[in-house]
Amino acid sequence: MDVGLVAAKGIVTVVATATVVGGVVADMLVPATARQHFRNPNWPPHAKFHNGQTVWLGILTGVLAIALTWFTGGEQEIQFHIAVIVTSLVWLSMLGASVLPGTRWVDSEFETHPSGRRVPPQLRLALALLALLMVAELVRL
Numbered sequence: 001m002d003v004g005l006v007a008a009k010g011i012v013t014v015v016a017t018a019t020v021v022g023g024v025v026a027d028m029l030v031p032a033t034a035r036q037h038f039r040n041p042n043w044p045p046h047a048k049f050h051n052g053q054t055v056w057l058g059i060l061t062g063v064l065a066i067a068l069t070w071f072t073g074g075e076q077e078i079q080f081h082i083a084v085i086v087t088s089l090v091w092l093s094m095l096g097a098s099v100l101p102g103t104r105w106v107d108s109e110f111e112t113h114p115s116g117r118r119v120p121p122q123l124r125l126a127l128a129l130l131a132l133l134m135v136a137e138l139v140r141l
Contacts, residue, residue, distance in 0.1 A: 004139050008080065011136040012069050015129045016087045020062030022125075023055035036110050058090045080140065084133050091126040098123070 027037035037043075038051050068083035097103055105120035112118070 005076075005080075008136040008139040009069050011132050011139070012080070012083050012087060013066055015132050015136075016062040016065040016069065016083070018062075018125075018129060019058045019065070019087055019090050023058040027051055027055055036107060040107075042107075042109070054090075061086050061089055077140075081137075084137055088130060088133050091130050094122060094126045 026033045028034050028039070031039075038048055038055075043051070065083040065087040068079045068086065071079060098105060105122060
């Protein structure tokens with residue numbers, strides 16, 4: 001097998017795995033971040049519903065991307081590119097959500113920097129993972 005293809009598939013698998021586990025870990029398990037999300041008593045049930053929807057979207061798209069990446073039947077090159085696109089959707093949706101009116105990366109009660117001047121960790125993570133996916137695509141050229 002082509003070393004570049006294996007490396008590119010490995011990168012996509014790392015990002016897809018982060019997509020599968022990221023929401024579960026950050027929004028539900030790690031106490032410091034879960035209290036800002038799913039375990040936030042100030043969030044109404046409908047907000048928690050959408051948080052759960054987002055967590056499941058990450059799980060489902062990540063698993064689909066891994067399956068597309070490593071499935072040996074079919075058109076490998078097309079499957080690879082679709083896997084990259086599918087994996088990027090959750091992270092791109094974070095960027096899109098950030099520009100909608102009334103949204104914030106962090107609720108004010110959890111803000112640790114005045115006026116939100118610090119780059120939010122979710123934004124850094126999204127940009128880093130999207131950059132990795134671009135590297136995977138470049139490796140395939």
